[in-house]
Every structure is written in structure tokens, then in C-alpha cells.
Amino acid sequence: MTGTLSVLALAVAACGPTRHDDAQPARHTPVQVADAPAQLPIPRGKGSKTPDDFNGDGHRDLVLGDLVKAQAHADDAGIGIVYGGERGLAPGARQLLSPERQAAPTKGQLPAVFDAEATCDLDGDGFTDLVVSTDPPYDGQGQPPVPLQILFGSPTGLTGKAVKLAIPDRARVGNDWADQPVCGDFDGDDAQDLVVHASGGQLSFLRGPFSRKGAPRAAGAPIQAPGNVPTGPAVDVDDDGYDDLVVRAAAASGKSALVLGGPTGPTRTGATLPAGIDVALGTFGKGKGALDAAIGTMGETSLRYDLPVAAVRATLDSPGSTLDAADFDGDGLSELLSSGSRLRIFHGRAAGLATAGMVTVEPPARGTTRVVSTGDFDGDGRADLVVRTYAGETKDTVAVYPGAEKGLVSAEPAVTFSSSEFLAK
Numbered sequence: 001m002t003g004t005l006s007v008l009a010l011a012v013a014a015c016g017p018t019r020h021d022d023a024q025p026a027r028h029t030p031v032q033v034a035d036a037p038a039q040l041p042i043p044r045g046k047g048s049k050t051p052d053d054f055n056g057d058g059h060r061d062l063v064l065g066d067l068v069k070a071q072a073h074a075d076d077a078g079i080g081i082v083y084g085g086e087r088g089l090a091p092g093a094r095q096l097l098s099p100e101r102q103a104a105p106t107k108g109q110l111p112a113v114f115d116a117e118a119t120c121d122l123d124g125d126g127f128t129d130l131v132v133s134t135d136p137p138y139d140g141q142g143q144p145p146v147p148l149q150i151l152f153g154s155p156t157g158l159t160g161k162a163v164k165l166a167i168p169d170r171a172r173v174g175n176d177w178a179d180q181p182v183c184g185d186f187d188g189d190d191a192q193d194l195v196v197h198a199s200g201g202q203l204s205f206l207r208g209p210f211s212r213k214g215a216p217r218a219a220g221a222p223i224q225a226p227g228n229v230p231t232g233p234a235v236d237v238d239d240d241g242y243d244d245l246v247v248r249a250a251a252a253s254g255k256s257a258l259v260l261g262g263p264t265g266p267t268r269t270g271a272t273l274p275a276g277i278d279v280a281l282g283t284f285g286k287g288k289g290a291l292d293a294a295i296g297t298m299g300e301t302s303l304r305y306d307l308p309v310a311a312v313r314a315t316l317d318s319p320g321s322t323l324d325a326a327d328f329d330g331d332g333l334s335e336l337l338s339s340g341s342r343l344r345i346f347h348g349r350a351a352g353l354a355t356a357g358m359v360t361v362e363p364p365a366r367g368t369t370r371v372v373s374t375g376d377f378d379g380d381g382r383a384d385l386v387v388r389t390y391a392g393e394t395k396d397t398v399a400v401y402p403g404a405e406k407g408l409v410s411a412e413p414a415v416t417f418s419s420s421e422f423l424a425k
Contacts, residue, residue, distance in 0.1 A: 043055060047155075055153065061089075068396050077422060078097050088378035102158075104161055114134060116130060117132060131181050147179055148164070148178065167204055186265045201226070203223050203259075204219065224267075227247040242262050243261050253276060281307070282327075283332065286312060295323075303352065314353075316354070322339040328374075330405065345361075347359075382402075383403050
């Protein structure tokens, strides 16, 4: 969400060390609604530059989508926010965001969909804002309405009603939905911008800061891009003061390319990356210290060192259906996280990534495990890992593994809780 390498290592969503094995016994019992910790007040902040800090108290907060349901096949509960404190995430300081309470209606109709998409301080007030996607009514004729809405942060967190993101007509093209938002400072003016999918190999570039009515400071005609799917988080790949992003040719497996920011926004295409299922950017260790790319496939992971030209190439003998990067040991090198049948961590090294020393951490409960996020939730300068293991629609466990000097080697998570807590009254 920012253009600094240190924040990239902490902020990039990650795949944690977990194994999916329904035969292994659970070591933790997910928190049931009746056992949820007492609701704690959301700490009041004064504003900060910490990523994902909705209440501005200097501590990173956690966004949880796809919460468990009170009963199978029930409507989605909404979006859960767990607020952070001096010791990390505090599951009791929680907030449920729902379309009934927070969404802006369209033609008098509230959306049924309310999904978290991106986080950044769009209005520059020191409180992180949340971009959500909705499903406004659309008859299929002509250009669809903008489905994105903004919930603004405040000293007491994400309060009040969302506002619709305003995309000027001149910044749109074609009849595609304006979605896939990516935050970043693409024009180097220290204000957070948004890049949004347009159509026909073009993107909408919205210059920040944004007004409280959801309007960008400026927006020109759509910009040409090497694909239709902007992908975050943004980061300053070439250390020139402008955030860059990956643009994919399609949402599924396919080629992608770096799009480099500049005074006029993300208008320059950098290195083209090979086809793959997912892409992660990080400083994995080989080369001259520039950012590197890992491109995952079902058979192996392709590596491109020293972006944006990606002159040094290598492969990692491990599939990578979902890839992310984060610095769990605080040494300035990124670990590569790969998830699929297992969640694995490959340590960044001066010689580059290798399978030697790979770490797999067992999940805290039986079920299917997915990564929620990585970030420095406890303020020690190292990324932490948040994973969610769920069994069906009504039972789950969220686990937080803290980063450490020796990396993510802890056998037990520091914090566990269930997203069913958001259903507690």
C-alpha cells in the first residue's frame, strides 16, 4: 500500500506455514459464539501512518472477509475488523461491518454483497480507509454503475455510512464493471491514488487525495495497460519515488507485466512476466538488492531477480498456486510464501531462494487453511502471519503466528479466535 520496501515486506498479504490434513487432530477448539470474549471498546487514535490503521492509534488492524455464518447457507454476515493494540491484535476489540448498517443504497436498494477490496488513507487524514465492492442494481444495458464504495477511518475506527466511489465519465471506457481497485502513490505526490479496471486493456487512474464524497482530486482518460486486471499491493519496484503495480492479462492463469508509476501515473510498462497463477514481489536476496518477482504455476515457481528489467532468472522446484512475500525475521530480505496443498515458507537468502530450510507450520485446527494477511501487528518490526482454518460455513479458527529473529518457526500461534465472535450480541 505504500512505496517503501520495508512496508512491502510487512504489508504484502501472505501464505503462512500450514498443512491441510483432515486426518490430523485439532490442537485448539474454535471459539464458539457463547464463548466469545467480552466486547472491548475500540481504542481512540489521533492519526498515524501505520498501514491498515483504521482508528489511527499507531497499531495495525485486521480485515476479515468471508466470516462464518450462524447457520449453513445463511446470508453473509459482512466484514469483520479486529483492532490492534500494544501487544498485537485484540479479538475483543472487534467491529462488524454490514451492508444494512454501513452500505450506501442505490435507487433505494441496499446491496447484498459487501466485500473488502483495498485499504489505504484516501483522504490523507491519518486514518486508513476501506474500499468495498457491492452489487448495485443493473439491467445489463449500457455501462454499469460503479460498484465500489469507501468507508472512511476515524478516531473511533470505521464509522458512519459508506460513500460511492465517484469515477468521472471521462475516466471510464467500455461496458465492464469498474472494479479490482489497487491503492498506491503512483504519481509521487504523497497522496494515495486508485487504479481501477476499465476494459479493452485500459485502466482508470484516479488521483488522490479523495473527498469525503468519494471523488478523486483528478482523473483523465483511461490509460493503456498490458492487461485488464490490476493487482496489488502496489510498491515502488525501482526506487524512483513512484509506486508500481502488476497488471495481469486475465484474472486466471496468464501472463502479467509490471506497470511503472511516474509524474503522470502508472503509464509505463516494465518487465513482462511469464504465465502463472499468481505473482509475488519481494526482496528475495539474489542480485543487486532491487525487488524480485516470483511467479507460481502448478509445477514450479519462476523467479525473476532485479526488477524492473528482470535480467536474472531462476526457478524454485515447488508449485505456487498462491504466492506472497513478507519479512518474518526482520533481516531486510523477504520470505516467499506458497500455499496450495500446504502453506510453506522459503527463506530469503543472499544467494536467492532455495528449497533448503523450507518451513511448514501446522494449522491450529482441522479443515481447509487459507492465509488472511501478513503485517507487523505487534510493532516489533517483523511481519506476522494470520491464517484462517475453516470446516464448513459455521466453524473456523483464525490464528496469528508472530515473526521472530529466527523467522516463523513457532509451533503454536500466539493468538487464536473464531470469526463467529462477530455474531455475538
